[in-house]
Amino acid sequence: MLQINYIKQNVSAVKEGLALKNFINFSLVDELIALDEEIRKLKSNTENLQASINITSKEIGALMAKGNAEEATAKRNDVATLKEDLGIKKNALQKIEEDFTNKILLLPNLPHSSVLPGKTPEENVTVLSGGTIPELPENAKPHWDLIKEYDLVNFEVGAKLTGSGFPVYKGRGAKLQRALIQYFLDYNTAAGYTEYMPPLMVNEQTAYGTGQLPDKEGQMYHVTEDKLYLIPTAEVPVTNIYSNEIVKENDMPIKMTAYTPCFRREAGSFGSDVRGLNRVHQFDKVEIIQLVHPDKSYEVLEEMANHIERLLQFLELPYRLLKLCGGDMSFASALTYDFEVFSAAQKKWLEVSSVSNFETFQTNRMKIRYKDEDGKTQLLHSLNGSSLALPRIVAALLENNQQEDGIHLPKTLHQYFGAAKIEKV
RNA sequence: AGAGAGGUGUCCGAGUGGUUGAAGGAGCACGCCUGGAAAGUGUGUAUGCGGGAAACUGCAUCGAGGGUUCGAAUCCCUUCCUCUCUGCCA
Numbered sequence: 001m002l003q004i005n006y007i008k009q010n011v012s013a014v015k016e017g018l019a020l021k022n023f024i025n026f027s028l029v030d031e032l033i034a035l036d037e038e039i040r041k042l043k044s045n046t047e048n049l050q051a052s053i054n055i056t057s058k059e060i061g062a063l064m065a066k067g068n069a070e071e072a073t074a075k076r077n078d079v080a081t082l083k084e085d086l087g088i089k090k091n092a093l094q095k096i097e098e099d100f101t102n103k104i105l106l107l108p109n110l111p112h113s114s115v116l117p118g119k120t121p122e123e124n125v126t127v128l129s130g131g132t133i134p135e136l137p138e139n140a141k142p143h144w145d146l147i148k149e150y151d152l153v154n155f156e157v158g159a160k161l162t163g164s165g166f167p168v169y170k171g172r173g174a175k176l177q178r179a180l181i182q183y184f185l186d187y188n189t190a191a192g193y194t195e196y197m198p199p200l201m202v203n204e205q206t207a208y209g210t211g212q213l214p215d216k217e218g219q220m221y222h223v224t225e226d227k228l229y230l231i232p233t234a235e236v237p238v239t240n241i242y243s244n245e246i247v248k249e250n251d252m253p254i255k256m257t258a259y260t261p262c263f264r265r266e267a268g269s270f271g272s273d274v275r276g277l278n279r280v281h282q283f284d285k286v287e288i289i290q291l292v293h294p295d296k297s298y299e300v301l302e303e304m305a306n307h308i309e310r311l312l313q314f315l316e317l318p319y320r321l322l323k324l325c326g327g328d329m330s331f332a333s334a335l336t337y338d339f340e341v342f343s344a345a346q347k348k349w350l351e352v353s354s355v356s357n358f359e360t361f362q363t364n365r366m367k368i369r370y371k372d373e374d375g376k377t378q379l380l381h382s383l384n385g386s387s388l389a390l391p392r393i394v395a396a397l398l399e400n401n402q403q404e405d406g407i408h409l410p411k412t413l414h415q416y417f418g419a420a421k422i423e424k425v
Numbered sequence: 426a427g428a429g430a431g432g433u434g435u436c437c438g439a440g441u442g443g444u445u446g447a448a449g450g451a452g453c454a455c456g457c458c459u460g461g462a463a464a465g466u467g468u469g470u471a472u473g474c475g476g477g478a479a480a481c482u483g484c485a486u487c488g489a490g491g492g493u494u495c496g497a498a499u500c501c502c503u504u505c506c507u508c509u510c511u512g513c514c515a
Contacts, residue, residue: 044475046484047483050483050485053496054483056496058444060495061443061495062443062444064443065443075495079495082495083495
């Protein structure tokens, strides 16, 4: 959520930023400023009324104590008049405030000054790349064939149990999941991230904190009976661990990692994007999250990107890093990098990690703050990134490493998987 | 799931309608005392929003939301959470 004081002081910069994010309803900005003025006026109005009521009430108390009932009654009547007036004004204030809140929630975060314009994924910029794309023979198979051939993942059974997009991992397929999760967590904790295991369902307040609500309501599974949402990413519960906290300056940066399944309705997806493991409703992901001093957040963003890049190097996958253009960034993000790996048989770049700096957009909603040297309360910056999302990593690992005698796993996984390759059955 | 008890500041803890934003204690910060430390001692020590150059000041907040009242931490309703017992259960 943007801060109204900032908006008021930087109207044109705000509008430019919104334009970069393809948000062109500028009149909303002007409307918000006008509403804020109105709220201020009404507020001081009601507060003054309340102040005189408070004073008179104390006077009544004093008069009662003295036994001066007559004067007390007179004062009571005064208060009654004031209260009537106050009631009307308070109602008006409440309505305007609601209106204001609903409207300011519609504003996306402003992009960082380095974000380039653009409306579609095609306009993202490749910042760097690494690894080598393997030369596969003509008959190389896409992962959806390999998982059948090696009996690793069964979509049909998943569809029977739940529905499409809920894979059942089996045997070595299941073990590969477990190995990857274990490896990713070890890699993250070695870098100073504290491991968490959060709940997989969150309440409304928590979903609102990281920006899933009200923006992405339809993308989450909703347990209506208990008013809970299945988490679309560990970011939601884990970032909220510090909601409504004032953290000590020495405790920054806060570095957290968590493995969770992620649940996404993916309404509106179709075509080859959803083939095999490319897009599913339930998948495993290890996430890294940092809460940092605002001066450090962009430094930390680079650090997190480096951290993820090294992980992809250990996995020996060909990768590239994209800097997202304004129009392709998420609602809450100020700057986002996407890591993609090349899945050599389907000849496709697949997004496996998204690293973002949200600046104060989330922390403002969650009220995650610290005290600066002057004793003033300031918002932290929040960042997160996947390290990593499993299904597409698995897709690329299977496709890129397929050989005559089986799928050769990268060295770093041998110990975790308990074997150097997945043999043919 | 049923019955009961309870949720107060960083922590413990008092407070059942009227200078209570909240006693007392601990902790913490600064000062005094000390060769240094401990002990002792003095002062200070919540958050949000608004006004003010500042001193300071207004409003709100005693789990959350609503209500009664001139006035609520205190009374009523709703809701969440914690604990104890019973039930159920991995």
